[in-house]
Amino acid sequence: MEKSSVHKGTLFIVPTPIGHLADITHRAISLLADVDLILCEDTRTSGKLLKHYGIDTPTRAHHMHNEHKDVDRLTSQLSDGMRIALISDAGTPAISDPGFLLVRSSIAAGIEVITLPGPTAFVPALVQSGLPCERFVFEGFLPHKKGRKSRIDSLSSESRTMVFYESPHRLIKTLKQLTDAFGPERQASVSRELTKVFEETKRGTLSELHTYFEKHTPKGEFVLVVAGKP
Numbered sequence: 375m376e377k378s379s380v381h382k383g384t385l386f387i388v389p390t391p392i393g394h395l396a397d398i399t400h401r402a403i404s405l406l407a408d409v410d411l412i413l414c415e416d417t418r419t420s421g422k423l424l425k426h427y428g429i430d431t432p433t434r435a436h437h438m439h440n441e442h443k444d445v446d447r448l449t450s451q452l453s454d455g456m457r458i459a460l461i462s463d464a465g466t467p468a469i470s471d472p473g474f475l476l477v478r479s480s481i482a483a484g485i486e487v488i489t490l491p492g493p494t495a496f497v498p499a500l501v502q503s504g505l506p507c508e509r510f511v512f513e514g515f516l517p518h519k520k521g522r523k524s525r526i527d528s529l530s531s532e533s534r535t536m537v538f539y540e541s542p543h544r545l546i547k548t549l550k551q552l553t554d555a556f557g558p559e560r561q562a563s564v565s566r567e568l569t570k571v572f573e574e575t576k577r578g579t580l581s582e583l584h585t586y587f588e589k590h591t592p593k594g595e596f597v598l599v600v601a602g603k604p
């Protein structure tokens with residue numbers, strides 16, 4: 375991208391790879407090299423990606439622990455004409471990651487927000503699940519404790535395909551709870567380590583998947599896709 379085509383005082387939301395380093399667009403690389411500042415969820419994690427692509431733009435940490443505090447200062451820097459890119463550790467910022475607060479306050483301050491299309495874990499998991507994907511709901515992470523059961527119960531009559539993010543430690547518990555709530559015969563799919571060396575997708579009923587992962591300890595990052603109520 376030509377430097378002149380980058381807008382002044384703009385917040386750019388830039389997706390980064392979810393595993394495979396090559397999964398980043400040419401536009402994202404040019405933009406990250408061109409902006410005044412890159413906000414990173416973790417500057418060390420993103421530092422590896424930026425180094426790989428020879429990007430030496432200044433970085434600053436913007437994560438769940440400082441985003442509330444940081445948003446006003448960033449919004450005024452954007453209002454002053456800074457061009458700032460936000461990236462997260464992996465995938466698209468604001469999708470189960472920090473970003474929403476800054477986007478909302480930037481819009482309220484009349485700052486242009488431009489989001490690049492790019493990697494996110496739920497799209498490949500949904501598409502390769504083989505479950506209907508013309509309509510779906512993205513549920514992200516289920517609450518760990520409080521509100522978990524009521525969230526699951528609220529989905530019991532959902533007819534669209536449902537997509538969940540899950541950690542390896544909770545996958546078996548979640549498969550069991552969804553089996554109890556939706557019935558053992560409900561079709562589902564579990565994708566792990568998308569775009570990485572040990573990428574794998576298992577498809578079957580909730581009860582089959584529960585049995586499988588009880589025998590094969592879940593390792594890595596997971597997306598769980600569950601068919602809607604027939």
Ligand code: SAM
Nearest residue numbers: 392465466469470494495539540567568595596
């Ligand atoms: N912003 C990211 C996105 O756009 O997908 C999501 C970040 S969220 C903190 C991390 C969760 O995303 C993981 O726990 C997992 O559920 C999912 N995830 C991220 N990368 C993944 C991958 N390579 N394979 C499977 N799931 C992944």
